[in-house]
Amino acid sequence: MAQPPESYTILRNKLSALALRLRLSDTLLFASRSLWLGTLLFALILLVGRFTPIPNLRLWALVPLVAWVVVVLGYLLFRPLPLPRVARRVDHTLDLRSRLATALELHDTRIEGEMSDLQQNDAASAARQVKAGQLPLRFDRNVMLAGMVPLALGLSLLFVPNPQDAVLAEQEQVEQAVEDVIEDLETLREEIANEETLSPEERAELEQRIAELQEELRQDMQNREEALAELSQAEAELQQQLDPQTDAREAALEQMARNLEQMSGQQPSQNPDLEEAARNLEELSEALENMSEEERQQLAEELSRQAAQMAAGDPQTAQDLSDAAQSLREGNTQQAGESLQDAAQSAREAQEDIARQEALEESLSELQNGRNEIAQAGREQQSAQQQGQQGQEGQQGQQQAGEGQQGQGQQQGQQEQQDGGGTDSQNLGQGQSDAQTDVNPDGSSGGQSQGQQEGDTIYRPFNPSGEGERDFIQGQLGEDGQIQREEGNSDLPGVNNPSLVPYEEVFPEYSESAGEALDRGYIPPHLKDYVREYFSQLEPGSE
DSSP, X not given: OOOOHHHHHHHHHHHHHXXXXXXXXXXXXXXXXXXXXXXXXXXXXXXXXXXXXXXXXXXXXXXXXXXXXXXXXXXXXXXXXXXXXXXXHHHHHHTOTTXXXXXXXXXXXTOOSHHHHHHHHHXXXXXXXXXXXXXXXXOOHHHHHHHHHHHHHHHHHHHSOOTHHHHHHHHHHHHHHHHHHHHHHHHHHHHHHTXXXXXXXXXXXXXXXXXXXXHHHHHTSSOHXXXXXXHXXXXXXXXXXXXXXXXXXXXXXXXXXXXXXXXXXXXXXXXXXXXXXXXXXXXXXXXXXXXXXXXXXXXXXXXXXXXXXXXXXXXXXXXXXXXXXXXXXXXXXHHHHHHHHHHHHHHHHXXXXXHHHHHHHHHHHHHHHHHHHXXXXXXXXXXXXXXXXXXXXXXXXXXXXXXXXXXXXHHHHHHHHHHSSOOOOXXXXXXXXXXXXXXXXXXXXXXXXXSOOTTOEEEOOOOTTSXXXXXXXXXXXXXTSOEEOOTTOOSSSSOOOTTEEEXXXXXXXXXXXXXXXXXXXXXXXXXXXXXXXXXXXXXXXXX
């Protein structure tokens, strides 16, 4: 008797549907029994993150939970569950006395006969009556509840402020500061590559050192101490190449240049050109033959005086000038001219040396600024919070003390104004005073408090911009037809002194010069802060 194919088809389709139910039940049981592992790792990562700074802590904490979900989904989708196993489990769960499993086995072994057909029909009939809901969904309640404990702990840690967040924020700011320093070093390296005053060997050496420093900083982006140590080491290496006599040498050469400008009938400039000074020396050497003996002797005295002034700052140029003066006294104009030519060459060499030293100082200043920026990165906010707490704690005491100091200060100010010539002072808590006294050649003095006020004047006997304006005193016609002049009488307020100029006119010039010196010169950071604060207090209209 042939086996009806529809019986096996019905059985197979029914078992496939029941397999989905069993797969879901198995997955729920697996998930409930493995949940504790994901939640425990979740809580442990968050707990460790409260003692050790871990970037992206919340994302790392979610990794175990995400991994657990992926494993559970993989268990649901890819765990093998063949039909014979499904049949045996359904038989066992619903107490079908192995009907379904036996029918599948008879079909797979191709056993034919009336008994086999009857068994197949009976199994198909039993399968039709089975519903998926009759198979229970299993899960381990106790283990699942135990796994919820670390989950609750981890969730609470997510919402409790983490002290390591401040450390991570500081590291982030340090990293940003290091990146800024690397960019600044790249700009400096490009400037050095275009610096014509440096020799090719010097440019290559500086460029290589800056490139090495950039690479070292990239390897320690978040390590403040390592970055500071590397910058300090590079700074120390460049410091060894600095000549401590450069400033004195430059000052001596600039003074010589002013004297040469004055000798040639020009107005001395504030920032003379050393190349122009060298040309003046060459022109002076060529003009010796056309000078009279008296002019030569006067020039010898002037050169001797200049050599004495330059002896400490630039001994080589001073020696050349001294040799030229001695040759002029002996009447040897040819030797004097050669000595002046040597002095011009020494001035040019000194100019190149000064330019090299300025390039080194600029590099040092850039390293210094970078070191200061990295050192301060992330600490401003912490300092502000500490100051805010201290301010809240001592606010009441400061108010009481301030009232007493204010009354005392008013009494002292009134007494000083009655005495005349006193200066007002204010305790800033930093050992600084805003009182300033301007003294002019006429002997007058005045106290100023908290910076210069608009309309004040300042004594400046040297005008770097060129010649000053000529004063014209208008006279009156007397009875005899002669012009009468009375010097010192003026209807205008203030002092008739051409060296007194409005303060607000000269302040920008001096402030700009100081700013350039801070940017290009090698000055310790704490001194830079003092200079900036000094000029901020001197700014016109500051209070």
